[in-house]
Amino acid sequence: MFTEFVSTVSLQLYSAINLWTVLALLIVAFYQWWKKPHPNFPPGPRGVPILGALPWLTNPQDTFLKWGQKYGPVMSVRMAGVDTVFLNTYDAINTALVKHGEDFSGRPPLRFVTDVIGHNGIILTDYGDRFRHQRKFALHSLKKLGMGKQEMEKSINEEVHHFEKYLKSNHGKPIDLSLKLENMTSNVICLMAFGQRFGYDHAQIKRLIHILHNMYTEDESLLMLLIYFYEYVHFIPPFKGAKQRFWNAEKAIADVWQPTIDEHKKNFNPDYIRDYIDAFLYEQKYGKQKEYFTDTQLKVVVRDLFQAGTESTSSTLAWLYLALLNYPAYHKQIVAEVDTVIGSNSSPSMAHKSDMPVTSAFIQEVMRYCTIVPNSLGHKTTNTTTVFGFTLPKGTPVMPNLYATHFDPLTWQNPHEFNPGRHIDQDGKFVYSPKIIPFSLGKRACLGESLARMEVFLMFVGILQKFTITSGTSNLPSLTEGRLGFLYTTKPYKVILELR
Numbered sequence: 001m002f003t004e005f006v007s008t009v010s011l012q013l014y015s016a017i018n019l020w021t022v023l024a025l026l027i028v029a030f031y032q033w034w035k036k037p038h039p040n041f042p043p044g045p046r047g048v049p050i051l052g053a054l055p056w057l058t059n060p061q062d063t064f065l066k067w068g069q070k071y072g073p074v075m076s077v078r079m080a081g082v083d084t085v086f087l088n089t090y091d092a093i094n095t096a097l098v099k100h101g102e103d104f105s106g107r108p109p110l111r112f113v114t115d116v117i118g119h120n121g122i123i124l125t126d127y128g129d130r131f132r133h134q135r136k137f138a139l140h141s142l143k144k145l146g147m148g149k150q151e152m153e154k155s156i157n158e159e160v161h162h163f164e165k166y167l168k169s170n171h172g173k174p175i176d177l178s179l180k181l182e183n184m185t186s187n188v189i190c191l192m193a194f195g196q197r198f199g200y201d202h203a204q205i206k207r208l209i210h211i212l213h214n215m216y217t218e219d220e221s222l223l224m225l226l227i228y229f230y231e232y233v234h235f236i237p238p239f240k241g242a243k244q245r246f247w248n249a250e251k252a253i254a255d256v257w258q259p260t261i262d263e264h265k266k267n268f269n270p271d272y273i274r275d276y277i278d279a280f281l282y283e284q285k286y287g288k289q290k291e292y293f294t295d296t297q298l299k300v301v302v303r304d305l306f307q308a309g310t311e312s313t314s315s316t317l318a319w320l321y322l323a324l325l326n327y328p329a330y331h332k333q334i335v336a337e338v339d340t341v342i343g344s345n346s347s348p349s350m351a352h353k354s355d356m357p358v359t360s361a362f363i364q365e366v367m368r369y370c371t372i373v374p375n376s377l378g379h380k381t382t383n384t385t386t387v388f389g390f391t392l393p394k395g396t397p398v399m400p401n402l403y404a405t406h407f408d409p410l411t412w413q414n415p416h417e418f419n420p421g422r423h424i425d426q427d428g429k430f431v432y433s434p435k436i437i438p439f440s441l442g443k444r445a446c447l448g449e450s451l452a453r454m455e456v457f458l459m460f461v462g463i464l465q466k467f468t469i470t471s472g473t474s475n476l477p478s479l480t481e482g483r484l485g486f487l488y489t490t491k492p493y494k495v496i497l498e499l500r
Helices: 003-036 060-071 090-099 113-118 131-146 151-167 178-194 202-215 218-228 231-235 241-255 258-266 276-286 294-308 309-325 326-340 348-353 358-370 402-406 449-464
Strands: 074-079 082-087 385-387 390-392 397-401 467-471 495-499
Touching: 060 074, 060 082, 060 402, 090 385, 090 397, 090 402, 090 449, 113 218, 113 231, 131 276, 131 294, 131 326, 151 178, 151 449, 178 202, 178 276, 178 294, 178 309, 202 241, 202 309, 218 231, 218 449, 231 241, 241 294, 258 276, 258 294, 258 402, 258 449, 276 294, 276 397, 294 309, 309 326, 309 449, 326 358, 326 397, 326 449, 348 358, 348 449, 358 449, 402 495
Parallel strands: 082 397
Antiparallel strands: 074 082, 385 390, 467 495
8 A cells, every 4th residue: 555655656756857857848948949149139030939930931021121120220030040130221231241341241051052062152152261362353353354344335235236136036026035134144244254155046055044044033942042041941842852953953054164164274375364264274273372273163153153144134124124014104214315315326335324314213223122132142240240239149140131221211212112213313313322232232242243233224225225115915013023032033024025
């Protein structure tokens, strides 16, 4: 009897201890989830355990915008177990990325990327001597090859001429411009990087453009964006399949240029530097820091240049033409400026831009309203640092929230209204705004910004100079119906182009 009593008491005691142990573990787990990386860390939503903010991210850019307006210029969002800091205003982004650029120029580790490219390239590599040297070399080389200079206008206008010839063959037919716009923009960077352009029916380039287009514009691009924020999901369907297709696409883009690299090696002449590959090979053979100029680095940088120089510029052009169709009054005004300032026989030039205020304002408003990269690319603090009075430990992921900056009601009156007129003063002159930052700011800003701005203006007006554009579909998407993934791109739409 006594033995049974002792046994019962022991069992109850054991159960109670187990219960308290489980409860204590839950409290510790909850505390670990709830606590912030630093007592002075920025405020923000914590989400739910394990998932963090994931359940609220069906429309990430609008969600982050609303949270930014609630929590302020600098906020933190719990992404799974990682606290990510968002910079929600121009002043916050400028303070961090420009005034304290050294502290905010790292890149967070992304296994699904490094498994493919290692620590090579420029765009996604972490901050350090290798990055600084490679970015400086790329900028110097591309400028020597004409980036941002007047002679580059000729190359861009020649490519527009090739594009016009292709469009003439589709005269009067409804066509989807997006893929061909990518072909046009890619040819400009191909001339600088590889010394050649490709025809619009070139089989290999068509395949490459399709791969690139699918990476950034198809719905599964949103899956990759969520992997970017929640890397642990990469092995769970459907994310696993999306990651594998991303790997395959990245490898295909890098591999397609290998024969071009091999040809450059075979025919390399140190006294005749034709393009970026030749400039790289020169450093590989004769430079002082040969360890940075490996074959793998060249292959990945070539991939970086091709991707960065193709998709974002072509996406901007696609938004511009869609905006023209949605706002025919501006279409009419812009065509009138093209006819008056440039005429039908002269080639467009950046010198014309100052005499075309409506066109310049329209382009700037599209860059604001249709933010191509809503959250830029992720940064990481390289040291423990502060921004707006908050403390960010070393290694903190940081997202410049370009979308929130472009829709900040303290900067823009009625920000959700598409209004190019906001960029024209009372004297009818265009007002450039430094607070529209589609290329980001600081040490990790797009290194091809000057080239991209030149391409957008010259290509946009070059097509309008020769063609009248009308909608080729009864269901024209609006400017608020884009597709969000790594980039914010238009939904498919068709246009009809008639020779003027």
